Amino acid sequence: MVKALLVFLCSSILIFGLVGTASAYSYINDDSNPGSEMDLYQIFNYLYGTVYGSSDALFYDRGTAAGVWYETNGHIDLTVRYAGYDQELGVYYDEVYTPIVEDIKPGENGTNVSFNVAGNFIWVETLSGSGSEVGPWYSEVSRNDDEKVHFYAFDVADLFEDSNNVWLIAFEDLHNLGDADYNDLVAEVKEVAPIPEPATMLVVGSGLIGLAVLGRRRFFRRS
Numbered sequence: 502m503v504k505a506l507l508v509f510l511c512s513s514i515l516i517f518g519l520v521g522t523a524s525a526y527s528y529i530n531d532d533s534n535p536g537s538e539m540d541l542y543q544i545f546n547y548l549y550g551t552v553y554g555s556s557d558a559l560f561y562d563r564g565t566a567a568g569v570w571y572e573t574n575g576h577i578d579l580t581v582r583y584a585g586y587d588q589e590l591g592v593y594y595d596e597v598y599t600p601i602v603e604d605i606k607p608g609e610n611g612t613n614v615s616f617n618v619a620g621n622f623i624w625v626e627t628l629s630g631s632g633s634e635v636g637p638w639y640s641e642v643s644r645n646d647d648e649k650v651h652f653y654a655f656d657v658a659d660l661f662e663d664s665n666n667v668w669l670i671a672f673e674d675l676h677n678l679g680d681a682d683y684n685d686l687v688a689e690v691k692e693v694a695p696i697p698e699p700a701t702m703l704v705v706g707s708g709l710i711g712l713a714v715l716g717r718r719r720f721f722r723r724s
Contacts, residue, residue, distance in 0.1 A: 541687070567640075624670060652670065
């Protein structure tokens with residue numbers, strides 16, 4: 502009974518850790534958009550030929566809220582896939598902001614750029630205009646003035662044959678999450694990956710260690 506309980510607890514810790522990057526997730530609203538705008542899951546289905554029925558289902562299948570990212574191959578390829586309003590997308594690293602794509606227009610699809618960053622960085626989106634209501638909004642939640650999650654990313658590597666690191670990133674551009682549709686700026690990025698949160702890695706490690714210890718004990722008892 503005790504052994505079964507320990508296995509359950511270790512497995513639960515491991516599962517919790519594996520979904521840790523999704524723990525900041527709240528809700529993607531598919532009911533707020535006018536007919537002229539596509540919901541996030543519809544954008545995804547259009548790009549990749551999938552059949553998701555909601556943005557929530559898309560997130561739980563492929564999503565993460567990880568805030569800090571890193572390059573994996575010396576450069577990053579980025580393609581703007583959708584914009585709800587005039588936007589700017591950039592990165593923040595070494596305490597310096599660098600714009601990557603400026604003057605992004607509504608409905609834009611296909612603008613492609615390549616750029617380099619020096620290691621770890623944070624995504625930054627800004628809605629055209631002035632004042633705190635338009636951002637900037639960061640992939641790292643702690644930097645956002647409203648302390649809300651304005652950024653989600655979706656793993657699409659299995660839909661490509663030439664890369665192990667391909668993500669679709671999506672922003673909500675309004676203060677306090679506005680309509681929470683996360684279709685305001687959507688871009689595809691290659692040769693980058695999110696950095697797991699330290700707490701998540703600690704939890705995953707604890708679960709794996711616990712299962713390994715239980716397995717080792719069982720092995721020696723059988724020997």
